[in-house]
Amino acid sequence: MTWDATDLAAVAALSDELRRSLYDYVRRAGRAVTRDEAAQSAGISRKLAAFHLDKLVDAGLLSTRYAHPAGLRRVGRTPKVYEPSALDVQVAIPGREHGLLAELLVDAVLSEGPDETAEQAARRLAAERGRELGRAERGAPRGGRLGPERALTCAQHALERHGFEPFRDRPTRVRLRNCPFHPLAARAPELVCGINHAFLSGLLAGLDAPAVRATLAPAPGRCCVELDAGDDAPRATAAEPS
Structure with missing residues (x-):
């Protein structure tokens, strides 16, 4: 059996409970979110949230850009924001078509x-x-x-x-x-x-x-x-x- 490396990387990234929680929060937000918002949703530090969010980016599940989220005050530098990518993950064992x-x-x-x-x-x-x-x-x-x-x-x-x-x-x-x-x-x-x-x-x-x-x-x-x-x-x- 052959495996799609991208799909496997995405599934592996979501094996961590905290990472799944952050990914779910970003998907449900309906807009791009900042590291601070993600950290607050999970009750963790901004640094730890950034680490897990970037892992989700590496796995292709999230994409990033620099923008001021709608509804938030524009203060200081333009923050890095996260939003769901277009990746469609499907893993089946055994393989299905x-x-x-x-x-x-x-x-x-x-x-x-x-x-x-x-x-x-x-x-x-x-x-x-x-x-x-x-x-x-x-x-x-x-x-x-x-x-x-x-x-x-x-x-x-x-x-x-x-x-x-x-x-x-x-x-x-x-x-x-x-x-x-x-x-x-x-x-x-x-x-x-x-x-x-x-x-x-x-x-x-x-x-x-x-x-x-x-x-x-x-x-x-x-x-x-x-x-x-x-x-x-x-x-x-x-x-x-x-």
């Missing part, structure tokens, strides 16, 4: 064609997103299609970043220990697994790897799709991307 699934479903409703259902539109969009990922992973054209070994390796690298936890159980097959769309996949397996299969099929298409197939192979404790380059790999008949 609920945001990707939500984007696909929303886009499907908005772009549903006259001759397709929202589910069909979601599979079409998932395949397109997968192809984009595959092309980006492959990089510039290298003169010809990828062989099965190279294609599976590229697919593994891409899927590691999306929380699938891929592993090679034999030279020609990659299985996925984690379903990034769980527990939603358990609530609507036909819908979510179909979208997932279209996404992974699109990934292989983007890699230009026709020798490798994304097949539906649901099993307890792992993703419902596997990537197989073996001659005896079953060919899926459902959830094919358009």
